[in-house]
Every structure is written in C-alpha cells, then in structure tokens.
Amino acid sequence: MNATATSGAAPARQRLSSTSPVLRFGTTDPGMELCIPRSTRPDLGVEGEMSEEDKLWPGRVRRIGREQLRRWKLDDLGEPAELCLSELVTNALRYGQGPVVGVRLYRTASHLVIEVADGSPDRAVLGVAGCDEENGRGLALVDAVAESWGVTEDGTCTWCRLSAPEEQR
Structure with a gap:
C-alpha cells in the first residue's frame, strides 16, 4: 500500500505492532466486520486505479x-471515524x-479501533505529496485525527485508534 502526505505535516505517531490491535488493546466486544469484494483486479490494472x-x-x-457508532x-x-x-x-x-478488503471496527473501554486489511504485504507509509498532486494525503489525515495508527508486522492490516470522549467511556 502506497500513501503519501502533505509536506510540513506533523511527525507521524505510527506504532508498528506484530499482532492485530484487537490483541494489543484487549476487548471482548466483537465489533463490526465487513468484507468488501474488490471489482478491480490489481494484477490486471494499473496500480492506484479503481473501478467505478x-x-x-x-x-x-x-x-x-456511522450507524454502528450510533x-x-x-x-x-x-x-x-468516517x-x-x-x-x-x-x-x-x-x-x-x-x-x-476486510474492515473491522470495535471499541475498548476508552477507544474506537478501525482495522482495514488489504492482502498486501506492502506497508502503508506516511509520505509527502506535492502541492499539485490530487492524491497522497490520506494517511496524513488519519495521522492528524487519530490518537495512533500503525501497520501490522506483515503489512496486510493498517489500523488506527480514536479516543472516545470521557462522557462516552
């Protein structure tokens, strides 16, 4: 997974983990899981292109x-979270x-955790996007709003953690 960020972005708070965050952060809540069938065949298309x-x-x-958060x-x-x-x-x-693509949301006592598994051993990285580039700022946005984010050791899952407001803990 390739990703870039805007220049001048704050230093990344990326935390690499050898296991899924569900094991690291501990939860008994099964959360919400989605399995998204890809219609784009990565082996036939150009990297970075998506089907309609x-x-x-x-x-x-x-x-x-959003409905699960409600x-x-x-x-x-x-x-x-959106x-x-x-x-x-x-x-x-x-x-x-x-x-x-697998998507999982779950909550712990104090956080919401989002995991997205894409089947690629290529780690998502926070990079630098030029002023004229239309893409490449996704992980910079995640880094800006999440308390922490990271990639599993095998590179197949990128995750982030959002702090729940005190009154909702």
Missing part, C-alpha cells in the same frame, strides 16, 4: 460505520492486492 464499483465503497463504509452511543466520533474509514478503505482498494 470500488469507488462507491468508501462512502458505503462511512455510512455503515448504536454504541459514540456519535461524537462520527466525523473522525474520515479514517474513508481514507483507509480507499488506500486498501487502490493499492491492496487481495480479492477482498
């Missing part, structure tokens, strides 16, 4: 995520290698 069907998925995932009474995390979901899912669909 795949372009619809980030918006769908935002809406599904159920958990975490409405205050709606905007940052942004993180959208950026991570877009990157996975654009640069991932597997036939499906």
